[in-house]
Amino acid sequence: MFSSRWRFGSDRYSEVNLFTDPYEANVETLSQAIRAAASEEPDVDGSVLFGHLKGTVVGLRYYTGVVNQGEMVGLVRQPENPYDRNAVMVANIYGNQVGHIKRELAAAMAHVMDKNLAKVEGVVPSGTKNQFTMPVMLSFWGKEENKNALKNAFDNLFDGLMESKDGEKEAAEAVGTPLLPHQKQALSWMCARENKSALPPFWEKRGELYYNSLTCFSAKEMPERIRGGILADDMGLGKTLTTLALILTNFHNGKPLPVEKCEEHSSPIKAKTKPQEGSSAGDKAEVSQSAAGPQCSNLPQVEGICVNTTEVVEIVDKSDNSTSKGKKKANKRKPSKEAPVMLEDLDFAAALGGSAADTGLKKKKKTGKKAGPTQSVESSVIESPDELSARTTLIICPLSVISNWLHQLEQHVRSNVKLNVYLYYGSERNRSKAFLSSQDVVITTYNVLSADSGNKSPLHSINWLRVVLDEGHVVRNPNAQMSTPIQNSVKDLWMLLAFLRLKPFDVREWWNRVIQRPVTGGDRAGLQNLQTLVKCITLRRTKSSEVNGRPLVSLPEKAVSEGTVLRNYADVLAILMRLRQHCCHPDLLAKTSSDLGAAATPGELRERLIDKLRLVLASGSDEECSVCLESVHLPVITHCAHVYCRPCIAQVINTEQEAARCPLCRSEIKANELVEFPQEEMEEEKSTNSDKWRTSSKVQALMGNLLRLRCEDSSIKYLVVSQFTRFLSILETPLREHGFSFVRLDGTMSQKKRTQVIQEFQSSAAGSPAIMLLSLKAGGVGLNLTAASHVFLMDPAWNPATEEQCIDRCHRLGQTRKVIVTKFIVKDSVEENMVKIQRQKQDLVEKAFGSANAERKTSRIDDIKALMEL
DNA sequence: ACCGCCGGGTGCC
DNA sequence: ACCGCCGGGTGCC
Known part of the structure; x- marks a missing residue:
């Protein structure tokens, strides 16, 4: 027999036996009790609203209980349920069972309900006619002092759900550019990584102790939570935009950055390369009045560590294959269905953390700290000014991408939003801590960061709100020696994990013992662990990834911006070709629009690929196919702008069973996307260009x-x-x-x-x-x-x-x-270097007779390196 | 449930 | 094939 308790309303009705006689006299009593509970102020006993959570009622088809739209439902623990001791049964106001709370959520609720941390109310907002499941809005009420305990309980119990990577989040209003679906996903994930404080991977709570299942290490203290992650999307998926959205959207606890709005259409970005004249008082004027300090009481404040951060986002271009291309097997549990739960859970956490939770004000007259009805939420979060330190996001990037950041800020932040951005660069840079920490964004380079090391450096002594490492692969252990690419990648990864302070792997010995050595030794379990670890903290999508069944980016972009100069070596070839042509005669330069980077439509892309092909073909030049190493025969060009013989590349595509990849740059290639030179244009090419x-x-x-x-x-x-x-x-x-x-x-x-x-x-x-x-x-x-x-x-x-x-x-x-x-x-041209290369090749052939052909495979890229004097 | 998940049947191109 | 892929069976707790 089940004995259950309504945890509704006031204590008067807290004990109702639902199951002794569900269809008889009790029904009336019960419904009365529920109505009474609903009409009554639930906080007569001093309860406050902790927050809302959207959940799912499942198993509707097994029960007869019906609910009307907007109706309340009862939530009843079923500790004796043979299928799940965490079961939470859902009943309508007549006491007829409607279904159950979905298992994962029930686990969290069971804990809360059994520990009496909160009372839970449920209302069904919609979907009451559904056949299988229906949504339910849950609200949690309890004593102020239980708030933190509840928050922790949820943080841990939602660990699995939280890491769902499928939820989307809208950017704050200040972001002027609408985000693409996958960017909204990234934003949601990044916010979750920053706001949630679940235990790091492999840690679990066992009784009073925290236990690491990999190292078998246990500790009384909770391991330091990691609040960052690695956004390892492919190039061109908008990591910069998403990060800007993050800066504006997730200032603290899911609340957007309070920004001043101005009427005039001045540039929103004031990137000041020159330090401000005048005193710190002048600097202070840069702080907008609404720039209230966040409530950062629950943020760890660590001093004296190289990079002093509370929240970290890493951006790397491509995580190495060894870690990101995990076996599908490990992907077993992908709680995509829980996506809405996670989103709501975010709000819930925000409500728990916020002192003046707006949701709470709606329903309850809040006691205690009285917030005037006309007072805005933004003004209500003003705290002591010495908390200003946690306002600023520090962006560290290679010098070459600074302009990109500034440009993107200009482009994507609404023009009426005043965002303080300071470029911390150049000898005249303003080193004032007060000034820097009054900025919304400070941008600097890795070189400045290392030049600025030492006690005096403000970079190392400011408590940044978050630190963004762009092109994370630049962060390398300076002691790292040359090693194989795989070993290097694992080392790079360690650097990132250490930066994120992922316990206990920030200690090199543990990392070596538990991950590095097993992985390099080919141990399957080691690799599995590495994958689990990386998966927990990494969001990675490729251009072939899909959101809601649609590819992340349309085709033209796919071919664009693929990789570095050397990887996209067709561009280099094209430039070299022009140089070589120019050495012969200025009229040889084909008049092409040629910039592959700006193709907007598939038609344009095709045009430009043909242009590129024309360059390569421009007469019987000796461009060779990287597959057969002969000069190209029946040349075609891929979307990644590499030229091959059609039969050669067709063979490559046929041989690779799954997605075929370009032998030169590893971009995905498809047989139907190969572009060949149209015959008519070939003729036309000949006739032109003979004016003078x-x-x-x-x-x-x-x-x-x-x-x-x-x-x-x-x-x-x-x-x-x-x-x-x-x-x-x-x-x-x-x-x-x-x-x-x-x-x-x-x-x-x-x-x-x-x-x-x-x-x-x-x-x-x-x-x-x-x-x-x-x-x-x-x-x-x-x-x-x-x-x-x-x-x-x-x-x-x-x-x-x-x-x-x-x-x-x-x-x-x-x-x-x-x-x-x-x-x-x-003289003094590309041709002289080519001659040099020819001599070197000759030497090579003479020295290593016979092996010349094998050497040739990589030679062209090496040639280019040599030409560029790289 | 117009899903996800599971396990069986199946297998070059 | 100790795979991937396909399509059918299936479905709360």
Whole structure:
């Protein structure tokens, strides 16, 4: 037999036996009791409203009890329930069972109800006709002194729910840009990470002790809670915007940053690189009046640690695969259904923490601290001015992204919102602690941070509200030696965890013993633990992630902004290509819109990819396919702007069963997204660009040589070789002008035409062509051009072997003369570096004979590094 | 429940 | 295949 107690209203009705006789006389009594309870002030005994929580009633189909919209329901503990000793039964006002509180929530409520921490009321706001589940709004009432105990109980019991990553949160009004769904998710998650104070991963409460299930360590004191996390989204998903939204939305306990609004349309951002003249009194004027100190009594105040923070958000670009690509298995329990619970739970926590909880005021006349009815919530949170220290968010980032932060602040903060932003940079930076801590945002760089170390540094002595580490991978252990990428990643991770002060892994020894060594030793459990750990504190989405069944970003963005300069090396190639073209002749520069970064529509993207492809193809250049290592055949370009032979990349896509990735940058690639060069444009390309002919230094150098040599010996024949067929076209003009007879051989010609041209050139008859304009990669092996004894290489190739081959076409059996090769290299240009690289390659081939081909795989990227002198 | 979750059937391209 | 993927069975506490 169940004996249950209504925990409703006043104590008079606290003991009602629901189950002895549910359908008889008691019904009347019970409903009367409930009505009486509802009409009565529940706080006659001094109870206050702790907060609201939205829950779910499940199992409706098993019971007959019905509820009307807006009706109250009874919540009855069922400690004897054979399925769950935490069960909380839901009954309508007649005492008929409606269903049960969903299991996870019931666990929390059972604790609260059994410990008598609060009385719980339930109202069903909607969905009363639902077949399976219905929502229920729960409110918690209790004695002021129980508030903290209740909060702790919920924090721990909701540990699992809290980490739900599926909830969304709207940004504060001050954020002018609407957030995308995945950004709202990130905001929700970041707020939760900051506001909640659940136990860190692997910690649980066992009786009076706190126990770590990994280290088997137990402590009387609660382990320090970690209030930050790692937002490890892919590039281009809006980490900066989301972080700005966080700064404005979650000033404290889920409340937005109190910001001053001004009428005029002045720039909201006052990023002051120059220190303010005048005294600290002048500095004080920067503090807006409504900038009340937060209630930070429950925030840990730690002194003397390198980075002194209460709340930390880390932003890294890509967490390493070893940690983020966890086995699906570990994903077993994803409480997505609980998302609304979590959101409500946030409000609940805010209500618990807030001294003048607005929800409370609505229903109750609040006793004690009297808040005037016209007083706004913002003005009611003003606290002592010495708490100002926790107002400021410190953003640390590489120098190169400072402008991005400032720009995004400008762009996304409403223009009528006055946000104090200070750029803590440059020798004249204002080091006043009072000034800095009066700012809303202080931005600085890692270099300034390390230069500013020591006691005098304000960066280290201010109690920041939160610290944001942008490009977190920059934070590295300075003692770290070169090691494998995986080991480095695990080390990086340790740095981040230590920064977050995740006990006990902030102590290196524990980290090594429990995580690092097992993981590097290939221990499965170790890896599992690492994954669990990272998953607890990390939110990571890729561009292929989906929100509500839709991809995070539309296609064009996917190809854009993918990675660093070297990773997106097609851009570098394109630039180098232009430099090389410019060395030959200014008109070679294809007139392209070319900036891949600005493509807005798939159509535009395609246009730009074709432009890029045009650059690469610009005549038989020796660009090679990274798959087959030969020059590209049937070239296609991926959305990440890398060029391959179509058959090669098709094979890659077919071989990788799941999502195929670009061999160069690991972006996801799809067969139907490969862009090829449209045939018509190929022709059109040829005809354009011949308005006015002009010369170039290489043209003049070549003509000078030819004219001089013609005087010396008119019987010599010449090969003029370039990678750029358009350059060959340009050369035709002065050759004709000076009466040279020439032929041309390039890759576009049919086999028949080639044979004809070669025969013409090889002929020793009088009037036969003296010059062949030859595209570097034209023609196959076996091309016999022994008639030529002088080769002009107009532009250097990446691979010396390509040039070698070309020279060999005339330097072969049948050649009677000494072959002379002339290379034209523009001084102080990219070409000089290319020649250097060619020499190094030659050396390499000579030293490591046979292994040259294996080396070639990575060589192009290394070439670029060398060219850039990286 | 127009879901999520589970476990069985199944398996190149 | 000690997988992934598919589709059917299923569903509170």
